[in-house]
Amino acid sequence: MKRTTICLVAALTLLAIASSGMAKEQELIGAGATFPYPLYSKMFDVYSKEYGTKVNYQAIGSGGGIRQLINKTVDFGGSDAVMSEEDLKAAQAPVLHIPTVAGAVVVTYNISGNPSIKLAPDIVADIFLGKIKKWSDPRIVSANAGVKIPDMAITVVHRSDGSGTTNIFADYLSKVSNEWKEKVGTGTSLNWPVGLGGKGNPGVAGLVQQTPGSIGYVELIYALQNKMAFADIKNKKGNWVKPSIASTSKAANITLPDNMMVSLTDTDAADGYPVAGFTWILMYKEQQYGDRAQDKVDELVKLVWWMTHQGQKYAEPMEYAPLSKAAADKAERLIKAVTYGGKPVMK
Amino acid sequence: MKDSALRRRIFADRAFQVVVVFLSFCSILPMFFILFFISKNGITSINWNFLTKLPAPVGETGGGISNAILGSALLIVLASIIAVPLGILTGIYLSEYRKGKFAYLSRLSVEILMGIPSIVIGIIAYVWVVKPFGSFSAVSGGVALGIMMLPVIVMSTEETLKLIPDTLKEASLALGVSYPRTILKVILPAGLSGIVTGMLLAVARIAGETAPLLFTAFGSPFMALSLFKPVSALPLTVFNYATSPYPEWHALAWGASFVLLVFVLALNLLAKVGMRKWKVQF
Amino acid sequence: MLESTGQMIQPMNRADQETQAQAARLRYRAGLTLSEPAFRKILYLAGVSVLVLLIAIFLSLLFASLPSIKKLGIRFLIGRTWDPVTSQFGALPFLVGTLVTSFLALLISTFFSIPISIFLGYYYREGKASSFVKTVIELLAGVPSVIYGFWGLFFFIPIIRFIEVELGAAPYGVGILASSLILAVMIIPYSASLGREVINLVPTDLKEAALSLGATRFEVVRKVILPYARSGIFAGVLLSLGRALGETMAVTMLIGNSNFLPTSIFSPANTMASVIANEFTEATGAVYLSSLVELALLLFVVTTVINVIGKVVIIKTSVT
Numbered sequence: 001m002k003r004t005t006i007c008l009v010a011a012l013t014l015l016a017i018a019s020s021g022m023a024k025e026q027e028l029i030g031a032g033a034t035f036p037y038p039l040y041s042k043m044f045d046v047y048s049k050e051y052g053t054k055v056n057y058q059a060i061g062s063g064g065g066i067r068q069l070i071n072k073t074v075d076f077g078g079s080d081a082v083m084s085e086e087d088l089k090a091a092q093a094p095v096l097h098i099p100t101v102a103g104a105v106v107v108t109y110n111i112s113g114n115p116s117i118k119l120a121p122d123i124v125a126d127i128f129l130g131k132i133k134k135w136s137d138p139r140i141v142s143a144n145a146g147v148k149i150p151d152m153a154i155t156v157v158h159r160s161d162g163s164g165t166t167n168i169f170a171d172y173l174s175k176v177s178n179e180w181k182e183k184v185g186t187g188t189s190l191n192w193p194v195g196l197g198g199k200g201n202p203g204v205a206g207l208v209q210q211t212p213g214s215i216g217y218v219e220l221i222y223a224l225q226n227k228m229a230f231a232d233i234k235n236k237k238g239n240w241v242k243p244s245i246a247s248t249s250k251a252a253n254i255t256l257p258d259n260m261m262v263s264l265t266d267t268d269a270a271d272g273y274p275v276a277g278f279t280w281i282l283m284y285k286e287q288q289y290g291d292r293a294q295d296k297v298d299e300l301v302k303l304v305w306w307m308t309h310q311g312q313k314y315a316e317p318m319e320y321a322p323l324s325k326a327a328a329d330k331a332e333r334l335i336k337a338v339t340y341g342g343k344p345v346m347k
Numbered sequence: 348m349k350d351s352a353l354r355r356r357i358f359a360d361r362a363f364q365v366v367v368v369f370l371s372f373c374s375i376l377p378m379f380f381i382l383f384f385i386s387k388n389g390i391t392s393i394n395w396n397f398l399t400k401l402p403a404p405v406g407e408t409g410g411g412i413s414n415a416i417l418g419s420a421l422l423i424v425l426a427s428i429i430a431v432p433l434g435i436l437t438g439i440y441l442s443e444y445r446k447g448k449f450a451y452l453s454r455l456s457v458e459i460l461m462g463i464p465s466i467v468i469g470i471i472a473y474v475w476v477v478k479p480f481g482s483f484s485a486v487s488g489g490v491a492l493g494i495m496m497l498p499v500i501v502m503s504t505e506e507t508l509k510l511i512p513d514t515l516k517e518a519s520l521a522l523g524v525s526y527p528r529t530i531l532k533v534i535l536p537a538g539l540s541g542i543v544t545g546m547l548l549a550v551a552r553i554a555g556e557t558a559p560l561l562f563t564a565f566g567s568p569f570m571a572l573s574l575f576k577p578v579s580a581l582p583l584t585v586f587n588y589a590t591s592p593y594p595e596w597h598a599l600a601w602g603a604s605f606v607l608l609v610f611v612l613a614l615n616l617l618a619k620v621g622m623r624k625w626k627v628q629f
Numbered sequence: 630m631l632e633s634t635g636q637m638i639q640p641m642n643r644a645d646q647e648t649q650a651q652a653a654r655l656r657y658r659a660g661l662t663l664s665e666p667a668f669r670k671i672l673y674l675a676g677v678s679v680l681v682l683l684i685a686i687f688l689s690l691l692f693a694s695l696p697s698i699k700k701l702g703i704r705f706l707i708g709r710t711w712d713p714v715t716s717q718f719g720a721l722p723f724l725v726g727t728l729v730t731s732f733l734a735l736l737i738s739t740f741f742s743i744p745i746s747i748f749l750g751y752y753y754r755e756g757k758a759s760s761f762v763k764t765v766i767e768l769l770a771g772v773p774s775v776i777y778g779f780w781g782l783f784f785f786i787p788i789i790r791f792i793e794v795e796l797g798a799a800p801y802g803v804g805i806l807a808s809s810l811i812l813a814v815m816i817i818p819y820s821a822s823l824g825r826e827v828i829n830l831v832p833t834d835l836k837e838a839a840l841s842l843g844a845t846r847f848e849v850v851r852k853v854i855l856p857y858a859r860s861g862i863f864a865g866v867l868l869s870l871g872r873a874l875g876e877t878m879a880v881t882m883l884i885g886n887s888n889f890l891p892t893s894i895f896s897p898a899n900t901m902a903s904v905i906a907n908e909f910t911e912a913t914g915a916v917y918l919s920s921l922v923e924l925a926l927l928l929f930v931v932t933t934v935i936n937v938i939g940k941v942v943i944i945k946t947s948v949t
Binding site: 011014015027029031038041042044045048054056057058071072073074198199200202203205206209222225226290 | 403404417420421424425427428477478481482483565566567568569572573574576577590591592593596
């Protein structure tokens with residue numbers, strides 16, 4: 001009897017703490033892209049230490065972020081893919097795409113010695129279409145004279161979940177390969193002709209890391225953090241570009257639309273990396289829906305403002321390209337457009 | 348002629364016994380592999396820091412799984428609140444009404460519930476709790492896990508109570524104790540240890556469940572112990588960090604696996620002691 | 630236990646009896662004591678609740694699958710393309726993936742579970758070896774799926790990758806073989822324990838009759854035990870199959886996540902359960918989401934049918 005009472009008391013105390021947590025400090029819930037996840041997890045950690053507001057961001061892929069935002073189960077979504085027509089319709093209210101950083105989608109591979117290789121756009125497309133099956137294919141070897149390339153089968157690794165990284169990559173491939181455009185197309189979840197699926201950027205990086213002869217696509221930081229090799233890609237102007245902050249920023253240096261729903265792939269910039277993209281925070285323009293309280297909305301707006309201003313200093317150490325002045329201005333305008341009950345939130 | 352045939356048969360017999368013993372021991376090898384593997388990699392992660400800190404941001408060392416441990420505890424408590432009272436009552440019902448069409452249907456339902464894949468239950472919890480309330484929450488995870496605990500508690504309660512001799516009930520009734528009082532204050536206490544064993548088994552079953560939590564509890568990097576917000580859990584931590592490429596996260600996953608495995612195995616062994624006492628198999 | 634009712638059996642004088650009776654009446658009026666009919670009603674409601682729960686689960690799944698059932702019909706089951714971009718949802722690759730992995734796992738596990746059943750049910754029915762093996766097998770059943778997956782990632786995958794490289798196949802590591810192997814390990818305990826029970830219950834006089842006629846133990850197993858326990862073993866196998874079909878986490882981690890029809894044992898694939906786990910949180914669009922729920926409905930129906938058949942077999946042979 002005594003033991004039962006003790007157990008019961010412990011359980012009730014736990015519950016009491018749990019329900020009291022409902023009234024305590026603000027917690028914002030976000031979900032979505034794994035593309036910026038290393039940066040976001042750092043940003044949110046710093047933010048919670050400085051301002052006390054906790055941000056719970058689950059990296060379930062851009063597709064997941066969009067879906068949860070439409071379902072209104074999260075405060076904001078993270079996505080590297082612009083919402084499609086169908087998604088925007090399903091959301092039933094305008095959704096702001098506020099850019100936070102730009103990043104590079106690199107083609108990473110696992111060949112012994114981790115040599116640096118050059119891959120032309122058509123070769124990349126054909127590899128991922130399954131048409132080039134071996135590393136020793138003459139098209140790869142001839143473009144990489146002097147590099148020791150083993151005679152191994154190519155194992156393609158792609159995303160198994162709905163991904164904005166996929167979207168950026170596929171958007172690029174659709175622009176450089178008609179066959180890709182017709183056979184596979186662009187989107188967050190594709191009908192991949194070949195390959196294994198990994199969950200999230202970490203899953204793809206993990207699979208490539210462990211599978212000899214494999215090739216995949218991940219955000220730059222994942223390849224760097226895991227000391228994986230990645231390819232130089234030839235851009236639209238014919239230059240071989242290595243993915244980096246510099247080449248990503250150059251790619252982002254274009255005329256930006258007001259709503260920032262723009263693709264950066266296959267850039268015209270001479271030294272720009274062709275497979276780059278923005279990543280966005282998605283939130284409803286009109287924040288008074290469901291039972292959202294004003295103070296929570298204030299916190300959210302404060303967070304996004306911080307991410308696009310003070311938080312930008314964390315981007316470069318993690319190899320993300322911070323927003324250019326032009327992009328930051330557009331972002332500010334978008335944040336100022338957020339309303340609560342029709343009235344702008346930012347004064 | 349007969350002699351060599353006999354020798355062949357004896358040889359076959361011996362050989363068969365060797366094969367049987369060999370294959371049996373092969374089958375239990377995985378347990379030792381798993382224990383060895385997880386302990387070797389996990390035990391290095393276990394330190395006071397690990398058990399009391401929150402996970403660190405990506406790429407940084409020194410994180411911990413305190414939120415996962417407490418999150419799992421919260422989910423277990425919630426699931427028990429849903430499953431235990433209802434489960435015990437249903438178990439009493441089934442042990443009191445052995446025959447009858449309705450009891451048969453009820454018993455069948457419990458057995459079917461037992462066999463439903465956990466991911467299906469996760470979807471149900473999403474449709475019943477997450478969608479209407481508009482957010483992922485500990486409560487929805489508790490509902491999913493509660494549905495999974497329920498059949499175990501029902502079946503173990505029923506089996507335990509069936510073993511209590513009818514004479515006890517009849518003696519109590521004969522002395523004028525009312526029926527409800529007999530059941531609740533005489534029979535149930537008599538079977539308490541068996542029922543508790545069933546609860547231990549049920550908790551062991553759900554402590555390691557991941558699939559139903561994927562779209563209910565959702566996970567959280569914070570010490571978020573709120574009922575209506577997402578919550579972390581040990582199996583979610585293992586799943587998320589195991590498939591990542593970061594060695595620091597792998598270390599967290601090993602440590603979490605070790606904690607989870609030790610917990611589940613301990614519960615199972617404790618339950619075995621209880622079952623031996625009752626000489627019953629749940 | 631009678632101590633709790635001890636109050637009742639002490640001899641009482643008439644005055645005490647009167648007060649007791651009055652108190653009881655007052656309590657009853659105040660609704661503090663349960664009357665028997667009320668209690669029985671509560672029990673009955675509890676019994677109903679599980680039935681209601683089961684029906685509610687089935688109806689919820691059905692209801693949520695309606696959009697895709699209406700739109701796709703039979704194409705759902707025979708279509709080979711699962712392409713969310715073009716809203717094509719053919720689940721055949723997952724049906725095949727599920728069936729192939731489950732049956733392969735069943736094959737591999739039966740190879741081990743029948744010997745274990747014989748070991749525990751016939752050769753070593755008592756004693757330290759027996760309880761040791763029995764305990765370990767039961768503990769194996771308790772290991773969480775995600776830990777099996779994690780272990781499989783680091784144990785089976787390198788081995789399979791090595792085999793694939795030797796055979797000249799693509800060194801995926803993950804794929805059908807990997808997930809079937811881990812499934813096999815996971816379901817051995819289920820058929821082993823049921824098999825052990827039925828073999829244990831083979832009547833001793835049958836076994837002794839055979840032995841006294843000069844049969845070796847091997848022959849007793851072949852000619853007496855296995856034929857007698859055949860349907861019980863079959864039921865155990867069915868139970869394992871039911872478990873394998875619905876297994877999610879370990880399979881998701883080891884199957885390679887490819888939405889195509891697998892072409893070989895080394896191909897990556899997806900099962901119904903793993904595709905739900907991968908894509909549920911991001912399924913945008915009513916048809917996409919309800920297609921996934923339809924998969925869950927399918928899983929529910931198939932596992933239920935198999936479990937019920939298993940139970941019927943057990944009851945019919947009235948072994949347990």
